[in-house]
Amino acid sequence: xxxLDIFALxxxxxxLAAGVLVWIMLGMMPGKxxxxxxxxxxxxxxxxxxxxxxxxxxxxPLAFIWAYTNPHAERVDQKSTxxxxxxxxxxxxxx
Numbered sequence: 021x022x023x024l025d026i027f028a029l030x031x032x033x034x035x036l037a038a039g040v041l042v043w044i045m046l047g048m049m050p051g052k053x054x055x056x057x058x059x060x061x062x063x064x065x066x067x068x069x070x071x072x073x074x075x076x077x078x079x080x081p082l083a084f085i086w087a088y089t090n091p092h093a094e095r096v097d098q099k100s101t102x103x104x105x106x107x108x109x110x111x112x113x114x115x
Contacts, residue, residue, distance in 0.1 A: 048066075051087070
């Protein structure tokens with residue numbers, strides 16, 4: 021083997037290792053995002069992310085979308101006014 025063959029082999033090994041690392045990172049990412057956002061179904065999202073990595077991307081978009089949605093998020097109505105605080109005597113203001 022010449023020096024060029026050895027160099028090419030080293031480059032191929034580095035590229036293979038980088039590809040495996042990227043594959044692992046993409047499998048972990050949806051679950052990590054869901055845990056950071058306190059999603060109630062973070063474990064299921066993590067499983068979907070790993071299945072997406074195993075199936076080479078079939079479930080990955082679904083896992084990423086699911087990680088960014090939160091079905092139990094409180095919705096704030098900006099048009100409504102906050103409730104009034106009671107006065108010192110415990111009765112609400114009549115105005």
